[in-house]
Amino acid sequence: MKANPSANPILDLAQRALTENWSGDRLEREMQTLARSGMEGRLFQGALETAKRLPPDQPGGGRLIAMVGRLCAALQRGAADAEAAGIILLQVANLLMDRYDAESFTLAVVLLTEARSCFAPNSPGFGGTLINEANARLRLAELGVAPTEHLAQAVELYGQARGCFAPNSPGFGGTLVNEAIARGRLAELGVAPTEHLAQAVELYGQARSCFAPNSPDFGLTLMNEANARWRLAELGVAPTENLAQAVELYGQARGCFAPNSPDFGLTLMNEAIARQSLAELGVAPTEHLAQAVGLHGQARGCFAPNSSDWALCQRNHAHALSGLARFEPEPGRAMAHLRSAQGLLRDGLRVLESVRAQMPRERERIDFLETVAVQYAAMVEVCLDLAETEPNVEQAEAYRWEAWHWVHHGKSRTLLELLSRDPSRLVETDRPLREELEARARELDEAERALRLLKKNLGDEDSARRALSDPEVEARLRGLTQALEGAHIAHGAARQRLLERMESSGPLAAGPPPPPQETLAQLAALAGTEGRALLVEFFMLDREEAVAFLVPTWRRQAPRPVRFPLPQRRVAELAGSTLTAADKLIRTTRAARRGEPSSEPTAKDERLARDSFRALPDALGELLGPAFAQIGDGKEEPTELIFAPHYLLNLLPLHAATWQGRPLIERWPVSYLPSGALAAVIARRERALAGQALVVGNPTADLEGAEREAREVAAQLNRAGFEGEPFLRGQATANRLSQYGPDAAVVHAAAYSILVALDFLRSGIEMADRRFTALDTTFTQLRRALLVYLSSCDSAQMVVGRTDELMALVRAFLLAGSPSVVASLWALDDAAGCDFATHFYKHWLADGLPLARAFQQAALAVRRDRPNPFHWAPLALFGAWQTRLEEGSHES
Numbered sequence: 001m002k003a004n005p006s007a008n009p010i011l012d013l014a015q016r017a018l019t020e021n022w023s024g025d026r027l028e029r030e031m032q033t034l035a036r037s038g039m040e041g042r043l044f045q046g047a048l049e050t051a052k053r054l055p056p057d058q059p060g061g062g063r064l065i066a067m068v069g070r071l072c073a074a075l076q077r078g079a080a081d082a083e084a085a086g087i088i089l090l091q092v093a094n095l096l097m098d099r100y101d102a103e104s105f106t107l108a109v110v111l112l113t114e115a116r117s118c119f120a121p122n123s124p125g126f127g128g129t130l131i132n133e134a135n136a137r138l139r140l141a142e143l144g145v146a147p148t149e150h151l152a153q154a155v156e157l158y159g160q161a162r163g164c165f166a167p168n169s170p171g172f173g174g175t176l177v178n179e180a181i182a183r184g185r186l187a188e189l190g191v192a193p194t195e196h197l198a199q200a201v202e203l204y205g206q207a208r209s210c211f212a213p214n215s216p217d218f219g220l221t222l223m224n225e226a227n228a229r230w231r232l233a234e235l236g237v238a239p240t241e242n243l244a245q246a247v248e249l250y251g252q253a254r255g256c257f258a259p260n261s262p263d264f265g266l267t268l269m270n271e272a273i274a275r276q277s278l279a280e281l282g283v284a285p286t287e288h289l290a291q292a293v294g295l296h297g298q299a300r301g302c303f304a305p306n307s308s309d310w311a312l313c314q315r316n317h318a319h320a321l322s323g324l325a326r327f328e329p330e331p332g333r334a335m336a337h338l339r340s341a342q343g344l345l346r347d348g349l350r351v352l353e354s355v356r357a358q359m360p361r362e363r364e365r366i367d368f369l370e371t372v373a374v375q376y377a378a379m380v381e382v383c384l385d386l387a388e389t390e391p392n393v394e395q396a397e398a399y400r401w402e403a404w405h406w407v408h409h410g411k412s413r414t415l416l417e418l419l420s421r422d423p424s425r426l427v428e429t430d431r432p433l434r435e436e437l438e439a440r441a442r443e444l445d446e447a448e449r450a451l452r453l454l455k456k457n458l459g460d461e462d463s464a465r466r467a468l469s470d471p472e473v474e475a476r477l478r479g480l481t482q483a484l485e486g487a488h489i490a491h492g493a494a495r496q497r498l499l500e501r502m503e504s505s506g507p508l509a510a511g512p513p514p515p516p517q518e519t520l521a522q523l524a525a526l527a528g529t530e531g532r533a534l535l536v537e538f539f540m541l542d543r544e545e546a547v548a549f550l551v552p553t554w555r556r557q558a559p560r561p562v563r564f565p566l567p568q569r570r571v572a573e574l575a576g577s578t579l580t581a582a583d584k585l586i587r588t589t590r591a592a593r594r595g596e597p598s599s600e601p602t603a604k605d606e607r608l609a610r611d612s613f614r615a616l617p618d619a620l621g622e623l624l625g626p627a628f629a630q631i632g633d634g635k636e637e638p639t640e641l642i643f644a645p646h647y648l649l650n651l652l653p654l655h656a657a658t659w660q661g662r663p664l665i666e667r668w669p670v671s672y673l674p675s676g677a678l679a680a681v682i683a684r685r686e687r688a689l690a691g692q693a694l695v696v697g698n699p700t701a702d703l704e705g706a707e708r709e710a711r712e713v714a715a716q717l718n719r720a721g722f723e724g725e726p727f728l729r730g731q732a733t734a735n736r737l738s739q740y741g742p743d744a745a746v747v748h749a750a751a752y753s754i755l756v757a758l759d760f761l762r763s764g765i766e767m768a769d770r771r772f773t774a775l776d777t778t779f780t781q782l783r784r785a786l787l788v789y790l791s792s793c794d795s796a797q798m799v800v801g802r803t804d805e806l807m808a809l810v811r812a813f814l815l816a817g818s819p820s821v822v823a824s825l826w827a828l829d830d831a832a833g834c835d836f837a838t839h840f841y842k843h844w845l846a847d848g849l850p851l852a853r854a855f856q857q858a859a860l861a862v863r864r865d866r867p868n869p870f871h872w873a874p875l876a877l878f879g880a881w882q883t884r885l886e887e888g889s890h891e892s
Contacts, residue, residue: 086118086125090132097136102143103489108136124171127164130157131175138182144758148189154182170217173210176203177221184228194235200228216263219256222249223267230274239281246274262309265302268295269316276320279327286327292320306351308372314348315375317341322382331389338386345379349409353512365414366805373802376410377542379403384547384561400558401516404549404676407539408513411646411804412675416513418815419681433498434779440491441762442770447487451480495761495775502778513677516559520551522679523642527553528882534638536627537676538646540802544568546646548627551676552638564626568648574619575651579797581609582826585870586793589829613870620657628659640669640852642881644676650800653825655859656873665859669852671881674804674811682880685819691745691784693722699732699751699768705830706750709791712838713748720845720885722746734772737765741780746787747818750833753792753809757799760807765792774812782817786883787851789822789840791833796823796876810878819880820851825873832871836862845885852881 093108093115112133119125134157141147141154158179165171180203187193187200204225211217226249233239233246250271257263272295279285279292296317303310318341325337352372359365383403390396408416454477458464468474513519527533535551537559546566549559588606621628631638641664643654655670656663664670673679695717697703697710707728714726722745727736732751741747749765756762764773782788790796790809798808805811813821822840824833839861844854855877863872 082118086115089115102145105136105140122164127161130161134158151182151186168210173207176207180204197228197232214256219253222253226250243274243278260302265299268299272296289324311348311351314344315378318344341382369803370801374542379406381541397558404559405516408677437494437498440494444487444491447484451484514680519677522683524553525683526679531639533640535642537644540647562627562630571648581612584609586827613868616869617656617658617663621659642671644673653873656869669856671852671877682819692743693717693724693746694740694744695726695748696732697728697750701729703830705834709750709834709837716841730768733769734767737772738780745784748789750791753795755794755797777812777816785818787820788813788818791837793827796825821878824875850882850884
């Protein structure tokens with residue numbers, strides 16, 4: 001979009017600023033110059049209209065809109081009309097918020113903060129800026145951008161806004177409701193949940209008097225208060241009383257909406273679910289569940305058939321029916337309820353699968369599946385209930401097959417689809433897009449480092465506050481913050497252009513996962529005929545319960561499900577404490593190697609962290625013991641285990657769990673698959689056991705153990721016939737990985753790696769020139785790879801969700817083409833990592849053991865010398881586990 005400079009100098013200036021990536025100071029100077037030129041009002045109105053016409057996905061469009069708005073406001077200030085400037089800033093902020101992306105919401109917050117100074121304190125205009133800024137912060141929190149901080153500020157802003165409206169007016173009531181919503185979301189994040197929910201209940205109660213009785217606003221307030229009471233009950237705060245009041249409030253809210261409208265349906269559905277919760281507490285369970293079934297039946301007619309809301313209603317109706325079946329004394333009626341529930345869920349899931357199939361982008365499909373993950377959990381649970389209730393043996397077995405199949409529908413689904421198609425590749429004419437992204441990524445990394453260094457030099461919070469009283473220091477911080485914001489925006493725009501080009505190169509297949517019998521056959525093919533590999537596939541159900549499907553690959557029989565209690569909060573606490581302890585240990589270990597003194601608190605932290613790791617295997621054994629107790633079951637024991645974890649279990653080293661006095665890795669070789677269904681794809685990756693090796697080590701020149709590891713591993717690979725010298729320090733570049741990776745049979749990286757939780761594609765391995773990112777792996781087709789070995793911190797750590805898409809470097813290298821990946825779940829000590837790697841390659845290359853057995857022997861060897869699990873448990877083997885090198889199978 002090119003503006004005529006003579007016709008619209010404001011828009012022209014904004015576009016120049018965007019194209020040339022001006023600093024904030026440069027933009028401000030130009031704005032002042034333009035404001036002094038006495039431009040007419042029609043010009044900035046024209047600029048606003050142009051900004052409105054920008055497509056929502058226009059790269060950099062949010063910045064352009066924000067610049068136009070600031071220029072327009074500057075002109076009005078120049079004309080001594082501050083309130084008009086504030087109104088413009090409000091209008092532009094609303095334009096930005098319509099775009100619904102983090103960049104635009106961030107810019108809206110900046111504009112709204114400026115707008116406040118344009119209005120008299122406590123005036124309606126002032127209140128409007130406070131509310132809009134709070135709304136923008138709510139949206140940023142929804143997108144995962146510093147959610148706790150933005151929600152806390154939103155609460156404060158809504159509180160201030162109240163003083164700008166007449167008490168008991170609709171505007172006053174709206175601020176009360178919004179503040180209550182923000183407090184509820186803080187509670188969801190675990191920030192003083194009881195206190196925030198109790199305050200939310202009080203705020204909703206006050207807000208009721210601000211709306212006309214039986215109006216839609218009154219009804220929504222009643223519903224929100226009922227939701228808050230329901231969540232208080234879930235936290236154990238007077239559960240029976242709060243749920244009973246929630247039921248009453250939902251009943252009142254119905255009268256505020258038109259019969260058969262979606263809002264009317266939502267009140268019916270929520271009341272039904274609250275009644276189900278009362279039933280679970282043992283309060284008149286049969287009566288409440290029967291009423292819930294009737295309410296869900298009514299609610300379904302309020303939603304458009306085959307819509308997502310209709311599908312959700314199907315799921316909730318099915319949940320009520322399956323609950324009623326548990327209290328039904330007559331087996332035939334219980335089976336009838338369960339079969340009805342299964343039919344409802346099938347219909348709902350058919351709709352959801354159809355909706356998802358229309359989504360062209362990977363990210364959209366992952367996010368959608370995350371929102372409906374509970375539907376799959378409900379279907380798995382109903383199938384298991386049917387299998388336990390069904391007297392016919394063959395039919396019960398069919399239900400078990402079906403339960404396992406639905407696990408694969410809701411778990412690692414997008415990863416399976418991506419692995420099943422030809423990878424998206426850019427052609428030579430697209431190279432400028434990639435080069436631009438690399439340049440923007442370097443700018444972003446440099447901006448982050450500069451800001452991090454300044455904050456580190458400012459010291460603790462009190463020291464920083466004193467330092468920032470110096471105008472020069474404050475100006476330096478402001479400049480670095482603006483530079484970082486600009487780098488984020490420029491990087492995001494370049495990234496979006498590249499992703500759009502890749503996604504346009506081919507559609508994402510949307511087929512279902514393979515039938516479970518076919519999955520078992522592919523697992524058997526991966527396992528080979530020499531041993532008895534047992535797949536243990538975990539799935540966390542909707543309640544505080546999990547199921548482990550035990551699938552022996554040497555027998556063609558239905559999986560054996562083992563249901564057991566598994567509190568998600570306990571798993572989350574264990575994963576969090578493990579990662580925190582690893583971070584403390586790696587910092588103290590590296591400080592000791594550098595000869596830095598250790599303070600007493602640091603030494604104490606180190607002791608506590610080591611104790612935490614010592615306790616980890618027993619804690620895992622206690623949590624997962626019911627599943628382990630069924631392995632073998634006194635009959636035919638397996639010779640190796642393949643774990644397919646789920647959700648939070650992906651963050652923990654299951655192979656380190658203690659069972660019958662020993663860690664599992666001591667009893668069996670253990671490997672991991674994200675999902676049993678992926679076996680079908682991985683089994684097709686048959687590669688010649690020959691070729692080159694690509695070894696990189698110590699790119700940052702501060703990991704002596706990593707450098708020693710790279711040299712020793714390269715020597716072992718060369719002796720086994722894999723050609724290639726190690727690239728060390730300055731030679732270990734991202735370009736080397738891109739250049740030599742496609743022809744390497746083994747890729748080994750001993751380096752730092754980093755997980756960027758909010759932008760997974762920026763995660764990667766820190767090389768001498770730049771970070772080799774997860775996005776880079778999409779351009780590096782590993783067409784000969786047998787193994788990628790990532791001897792680097794957190795390389796297996798991931799952003800987990802209920803859909804198990806495993807946003808980690810493991811996923812990136814599986815997608816790039818490697819059938820097997822070794823990676824680390826937490827911060828890896830480079831000395832222990834070196835020992836592990838040399839033992840592993842000895843057993844794999846020299847002794848000819850399969851990958852899983854070589855991995856087991858390496859773990860046990862390190863454990864003998866370093867018994868703390870911090871050293872021997874972080875690494876895990878993902879993917880094909882039976883690859884072995886036998887004499888004569890590789891070239892010399």
